Amino acid sequence: MTNNNLDKIKKELQKTREDLNDITSYLDDFLTFLPIAVCDLSPAGIIAQIDKSFEDVSGFGALEIVGEHLTDIFLEKSRINKILNLTKRREIVKNQEFTLIRKDKKEIIVNTFFSARKDKEGNLIGYFLGMIDISSLKELQYEMETKVEERTKELQGKIEEMEKFQKLAVGRELKMVELKEEIKKLKEELEKTKGRKI
Numbered sequence: 706m707t708n709n710n711l712d713k714i715k716k717e718l719q720k721t722r723e724d725l726n727d728i729t730s731y732l733d734d735f736l737t738f739l740p741i742a743v744c745d746l747s748p749a750g751i752i753a754q755i756d757k758s759f760e761d762v763s764g765f766g767a768l769e770i771v772g773e774h775l776t777d778i779f780l781e782k783s784r785i786n787k788i789l790n791l792t793k794r795r796e797i798v799k800n801q802e803f804t805l806i807r808k809d810k811k812e813i814i815v816n817t818f819f820s821a822r823k824d825k826e827g828n829l830i831g832y833f834l835g836m837i838d839i840s841s842l843k844e845l846q847y848e849m850e851t852k853v854e855e856r857t858k859e860l861q862g863k864i865e866e867m868e869k870f871q872k873l874a875v876g877r878e879l880k881m882v883e884l885k886e887e888i889k890k891l892k893e894e895l896e897k898t899k900g901r902k903i
Contacts, residue, residue, distance in 0.1 A: 801818075
């Protein structure tokens with residue numbers, strides 16, 4: 706091989722390294738931008754890698770959480786294992802709500818997305834976990850449900866008052882009709898007695 710060919714190969718290799726660094730930098734920037742916390746898991750459910758959003762949502766740094774089992778940070782431990790098993794078969798499991806236990810022990814609700822990672826032969830080599838903090842949405846939902854419940858009780862109370870008033874008004878109206886009939890009869894009797902003069 707000549708020096709000229711060797712120089713060409715070195716230049717191509719250098720260009721390939723630069724392209725790879727550009728792609729890696731692009732992916733890092735893109736993943737940092739996304740509001741989705743992403744985690745790479747081993748086939749056994751061990752946390753292998755996390756992104757910046759995962760650190761922000763969980764409160765754990767990469768050095769603190771990598772190597773821990775996924776069930777260590779979720780309240781629903783047995784359900785996490787069931788979802789991992791389901792993901793093996795389905796490959797993707799979406800929109801599962803779990804309670805994440807942050808480093809500060811605060812519990813937050815997250816919406817999760819699981820995806821199986823497989824090699825070329827189709828063997829499971831791990832999982833991806835994506836999650837979004839929806840605790841503020843859940844709080845808003847709870848507040849709205851509470852307000853609707855309170856308003857419904859208030860309206861039910863007003864309906865009951867209206868029904869009582871209606872019964873009272875109908876009862877009064879019936880009594881008025883009854884009294885008018887009685888007055889009419891008394892007038893008729895009075896007229897009859899006036900006509901008879903004693």
